[in-house]
Amino acid sequence: xxxxxxxxxxxxxxxxxxxxxxxxxxxxxxxxxxxxxxxxxxxxxxxxxxxxxxxxxxxxxxxxxxxxxxxxxxxxxxxxxxx
Amino acid sequence: xxxxxxxxxxxxxxxxxxxxxxxxxxxxxxxxxxxxxxxxxxxxxxxxxxxxxxxxxxxxxxxxxxxxxxxxxxxxxxxxxxxxxxxxxxxxxxxxxxxxxxxxxxxxxxxxxxxxxxxxxxxxxxxxxxxxxxxxxxxxxxxxxxxxxxxxxxxxxxxxxxxxxxxxxxxxxxxxxxxxxxxxxxxxxxxxxxxxxxxxxxxxxxxxxxxxxxxxxxxxxxxxxxxxxxxx
Numbered sequence: 001x002x003x004x005x006x007x008x009x010x011x012x013x014x015x016x017x018x019x020x021x022x023x024x025x026x027x028x029x030x031x032x033x034x035x036x037x038x039x040x041x042x043x044x045x046x047x048x049x050x051x052x053x054x055x056x057x058x059x060x061x062x063x064x065x066x067x068x069x070x071x072x073x074x075x076x077x078x079x080x081x082x083x
Numbered sequence: 084x085x086x087x088x089x090x091x092x093x094x095x096x097x098x099x100x101x102x103x104x105x106x107x108x109x110x111x112x113x114x115x116x117x118x119x120x121x122x123x124x125x126x127x128x129x130x131x132x133x134x135x136x137x138x139x140x141x142x143x144x145x146x147x148x149x150x151x152x153x154x155x156x157x158x159x160x161x162x163x164x165x166x167x168x169x170x171x172x173x174x175x176x177x178x179x180x181x182x183x184x185x186x187x188x189x190x191x192x193x194x195x196x197x198x199x200x201x202x203x204x205x206x207x208x209x210x211x212x213x214x215x216x217x218x219x220x221x222x223x224x225x226x227x228x229x230x231x232x233x234x235x236x237x238x239x240x241x242x243x244x245x246x247x248x249x250x251x252x253x254x255x256x257x258x259x260x261x262x263x264x265x266x267x268x269x270x271x272x273x274x275x276x277x278x279x280x281x282x283x284x285x286x287x288x289x290x291x292x293x294x295x296x297x298x299x300x301x302x303x304x305x306x307x308x309x310x311x312x313x314x315x
Contacts, residue, residue: 013232014266016192065149068142068178070185071232 001046002079003058007067008039042066051078084312086112086128089156091147091175094134096289100169103289104130107305117150127312128165129156131172133225133287143186143228144171148178157181165209165308166281170226173273173283182274182283183241184233186226190266194227198298199286200262201272202252205245208279209311213303219256220249220300222286224264229285231267231274238268248273248282 009015015037022036044061046054058076067074086104088097101112112130113123122129136147147153153175160166160181168176176182189195201220203211214220233241241247249272251263263270265285273284288301 014187014190016188016190020192065141065145068145068185070183070234071187 001049001051001054003044003046003054004077004079005042005044005058005062005066006039006075006077007042007062007072008074009037010071010073013071040066054078084108084110084127084309085123085125086110086130086308087115087122087126088112088130088132089115089117089152090132091117091134091136091150093136093138093147094132094171096133096169096171096287099287099289100130100132103292103301103305104128106292107302108309115152117147117152120151120155122152122155122159126159126164128167128308129159131156131166131168131175132289133170133172136171136175139228142178144174144176144178147171147175148180153179160276160281163278163280165311167210167308168281168283169287169289170229170285173285174228176281176283181281182276183237184231184274186228186285187230187232188228189226189230189264191264194225195229195264196225197223197264199224199264199272200252200254200256201249201286202256202258203249204247208248208275208282208307210248210275210282210304210307212310213307217256219252219254220288221291221298222288222301223290224286226265226285229265229267231265231271231285233268241271241274242269244277246275246277246279247271248275249284249286 018037062074104112203214203218206216250270253259288304291301
């Protein structure tokens, strides 16, 4: 089973990297960029096929290590695996 | 006094911390590997040194904060044992949940390596009794992620309970945004746990302990620790 965890900074948290990227996009001539926020994506392969158990496990991983919930939000997705 | 300095993969200031402890106490610190599950018996103070544990992967201090040794460090802190985290050590303490908040990327996005002025907020703690209250110290900083952030409730609690240890300040001790080089909330450079036995700070007191290399404002922090333990 494939899963993806997306970690983003909470809206209230200043993101200097996002700001720098925003500035770079502007200087490259991309008009109309309102704001950029940088985040992280974790693609995780899990053994087993129990979706509910996987979601529980992925949330635990996010809480315990992948996200710092003081400043970050996370989103867990199970990706359909046709492979 | 028995001290232990924990080494994580990527720590690089462990020998400086051990040297400061030796100069202040006359005793050698034990060097403890992060993969160990216990501290040497009778350890009074644990130091988490500066560096770049795990190359700052994921988040600064995130992986080190979940190392096997950290359960023993938490148990030591829960017993009232002294813990000092410097720079990356402060980041590790926050990631491990021993201190609240988080150290974010510096406001100006630059790695800052310079001597900063630090105001001693209180001198009735195990880490600061050899200082005067309000004293201004010259202590070097060297970090890219030292911008202390916490939610409003946490910040109010830190301020209300007197848990701010040091603030970045002007040479005269006034708190001025121009001297807050990394953008930390309330110019916070270091904080205590509620029982005042855990201190995390971004600046490096271990850099300023020997007159051969300049000011010695950092030495009194390590001397404070030895005073506490001699009187225990």
